[in-house]
Amino acid sequence: MHARFVRSAAVAIAVTGTLTWAPAASAQPSEPTPSASAIPAETPAPDAGSVEITTKDTAGDALPGAKFLLLDSAGQEAGRGKTDEQGQLTFPDLTPGVYRLKETASGSPLHEVVADQDVIVTPGATTRLTITDPFKAAKVLLQAKDDKTGKLLPGATVNIGSGTSTLLTLTTGDKGTASGELPVTSRKTQFWVKEIKAPAGYDLYKPAKTFTAGPGAPVTVTVTNAKTATGPKPDPSDKPTHKPTHTPTDTPSSPGKPSSGTGGSTPSVSGSDTPDSNSAAAATPVGNSTPKAPTGSLAHTGADATPWLIGGAAVLIAAGGGALAMARRSRTDGPTDDLIES
Numbered sequence: 001m002h003a004r005f006v007r008s009a010a011v012a013i014a015v016t017g018t019l020t021w022a023p024a025a026s027a028q029p030s031e032p033t034p035s036a037s038a039i040p041a042e043t044p045a046p047d048a049g050s051v052e053i054t055t056k057d058t059a060g061d062a063l064p065g066a067k068f069l070l071l072d073s074a075g076q077e078a079g080r081g082k083t084d085e086q087g088q089l090t091f092p093d094l095t096p097g098v099y100r101l102k103e104t105a106s107g108s109p110l111h112e113v114v115a116d117q118d119v120i121v122t123p124g125a126t127t128r129l130t131i132t133d134p135f136k137a138a139k140v141l142l143q144a145k146d147d148k149t150g151k152l153l154p155g156a157t158v159n160i161g162s163g164t165s166t167l168l169t170l171t172t173g174d175k176g177t178a179s180g181e182l183p184v185t186s187r188k189t190q191f192w193v194k195e196i197k198a199p200a201g202y203d204l205y206k207p208a209k210t211f212t213a214g215p216g217a218p219v220t221v222t223v224t225n226a227k228t229a230t231g232p233k234p235d236p237s238d239k240p241t242h243k244p245t246h247t248p249t250d251t252p253s254s255p256g257k258p259s260s261g262t263g264g265s266t267p268s269v270s271g272s273d274t275p276d277s278n279s280a281a282a283a284t285p286v287g288n289s290t291p292k293a294p295t296g297s298l299a300h301t302g303a304d305a306t307p308w309l310i311g312g313a314a315v316l317i318a319a320g321g322g323a324l325a326m327a328r329r330s331r332t333d334g335p336t337d338d339l340i341e342s
Contacts, residue, residue: 049121055087062087065107071100110215137181138213147224152176157197
């Protein structure tokens with residue numbers, strides 16, 4: 001505002017011998033001054049919208065310091081910022097449309113960022129989003145060992161889980177180890193591990209073990225196996241001491257009876273042991289029917305009666321044959337006699 005002032009002239013007036021100065025004119029404003037209420041306030045366009053973000057983790061705790069970037073549909077930056085102590089961040093005065101929200105940092109070494117997502121801004125409204133940052137996965141190292149020697153064992157397979165859910169299956173390799181990542185839901189999460197396949201030559205470790213893991217922290221899990229028990233080797237001193245009873249098969253037969261045992265040794269009639277009929281007749285004196293034992297030979301057994309038995313059998317056969325012939329003859333003569341009598 002400009003005001004025009006008129007320079008006043010000082011007029012000296014003598015009043016009872018005293019000089020007094022008085023202004024000849026006063027300053028006057030050139031135009032009226034508007035009141036403060038008449039100045040219009042700066043307000044956003046009536047069709048603008050906004051985005052409000054609340055960030056927390058899977059345990060429900062607020063995450064301050066999480067950084068976000070907002071891009072418009074053309075890929076140009078429309079805003080950036082980080083969450084406050086309550087885990088909140090607002091992007092105001094946004095033109096309605098589709099935006100792309102990117103989390104560039106979680107603000108915590110224990111949490112991961114979420115994937116990018118689209119946000120729709122509507123005229124005159126606030127779009128509220130809740131962002132849940134997951135905990136970083138725990139890193140698990142599995143070892144299978146011999147329970148006596150501590151040797152690492154390949155081929156052990158285990159399941160690792162929480163509650164009733166199996167989250168990870170690992171099998172130890174040639175070095176007897178295996179590694180993987182476990183999702184965690186809190187700063188300290190309890191897991192169980194159960195072996196489902198034992199290394200070759202070892203028994204299955206049946207009990208389930210438990211362990212605790214934190215976000216992003218490494219943890220080592222060890223299962224031990226005992227070798228499969230094998231049957232005891234036979235002790236040489238445990239051999240049976242019973243000896244089978246040997247039944248001789250060459251026991252001499254009773255005199256006058258041939259041996260009937262299968263496989264038994266029957267004295268053979270040879271020229272050295274038993275004389276033939278001609279030599280026996282020549283060597284036996286007249287009137288003596290018993291041959292004498294040759295000098296220096298073993299005593300005669302019942303086997304020496306074999307020739308006599310053979311001779312007796314021949315006599316019986318001859319007698320039987322004669323009887324049979326006479327019987328036939330009598331049968332032949334019978335009808336003739338009957339014819340003569342009639």
